Amino acid sequence: MSAVDASRARSLPWGRWLVLLVAAVYFIGPLAAAFWFSIRNTHGVDFGAYTEIPSAPGLLDAVLLSLEISAVAVLVTLILMVPTMLLLHLRLPGLRPVVEVLCLLPLVVPPIVLVVGVGKVIAWGNTTDTSSARWQVTNQLLNSHPPLILPLLYVVLALPFTFRALDAGIRAVPLTTYVEAAQGLGASWWAVLWRVALPTLRSSVVTAALLVFALAFGEFTVASILQYQPFTVWLLQFNNTDGRLTTALSLISLGFTWVLLIGFSVVTSSRQKGAAS
Numbered sequence: 001m002s003a004v005d006a007s008r009a010r011s012l013p014w015g016r017w018l019v020l021l022v023a024a025v026y027f028i029g030p031l032a033a034a035f036w037f038s039i040r041n042t043h044g045v046d047f048g049a050y051t052e053i054p055s056a057p058g059l060l061d062a063v064l065l066s067l068e069i070s071a072v073a074v075l076v077t078l079i080l081m082v083p084t085m086l087l088l089h090l091r092l093p094g095l096r097p098v099v100e101v102l103c104l105l106p107l108v109v110p111p112i113v114l115v116v117g118v119g120k121v122i123a124w125g126n127t128t129d130t131s132s133a134r135w136q137v138t139n140q141l142l143n144s145h146p147p148l149i150l151p152l153l154y155v156v157l158a159l160p161f162t163f164r165a166l167d168a169g170i171r172a173v174p175l176t177t178y179v180e181a182a183q184g185l186g187a188s189w190w191a192v193l194w195r196v197a198l199p200t201l202r203s204s205v206v207t208a209a210l211l212v213f214a215l216a217f218g219e220f221t222v223a224s225i226l227q228y229q230p231f232t233v234w235l236l237q238f239n240n241t242d243g244r245l246t247t248a249l250s251l252i253s254l255g256f257t258w259v260l261l262i263g264f265s266v267v268t269s270s271r272q273k274g275a276a277s
Helices: 003-039 059-090 094-106 109-123 135-144 151-155 160-170 176-183 190-201 202-218 223-224 232-238 243-276
Strands: none
Touching: 003 135, 003 243, 059 151, 059 176, 059 190, 059 202, 059 232, 094 160, 094 243, 109 151, 109 176, 135 151, 151 160, 151 223, 160 202, 160 243, 176 190, 176 223, 190 202, 190 243, 202 232, 202 243, 232 243
8 A cells, every 4th residue: 555545544534524523513503503592581591492382372283183194195105106116016017117207296396386286176176066076075175184185285295205215125125026926825916915015015115104204294385375284384373473482393393203213214224134134
């Protein structure tokens, strides 16, 4: 090894630590500033913003609505996408590029455009004839609890992430071999789906579910334009009343998301190590 290579090898760890330090400051700095704002008032340090969270008016209803919408979005996404992805990889591989392009379209089309299109459909469905089928369908989409229009829109917005998560999971395992072996033993398609495919793709299915849940729970634009009040919309509206409390809530929700993702990563890694051993 030359003197130049040895010098580069010695300086490389310092470069890595520098990059990590810059990244830590970039991500942790705003969070630390937000936390300081949430506990600081004119009299000094005060954690009143955190103790007042349970009594915030409308918070519980907004959180429950967001949880219900997110749960419906996850359920519809998995029911729609898991069989579709399995069918594409096992029976119709030629259609995979077409489905991929369709699933990636929400990355190109802004959510506001999607909402405008949905608004036109809603206006068409709001007829004066309350006995017509289109009025009843529109009324069910808008006025059910939770409003079904929101989770259905979130399913569309989450298609790129769902497709990538499931596609990567299917490509990482010899699923075709497993399915052919199960069918050779006389298993039906539904038995293959429940007993072979889903257990094999557990990690990718959970990843897709978490991505859909995070998108649905944290989405603001669509819910605000359609005049619903889930957690994110309530947070913005209540910010005009108590900025410290909404900042504290934002930090708690962000921390909950991090804990959920880290816990999922730890569980997945331990299962993969156990399967490998």
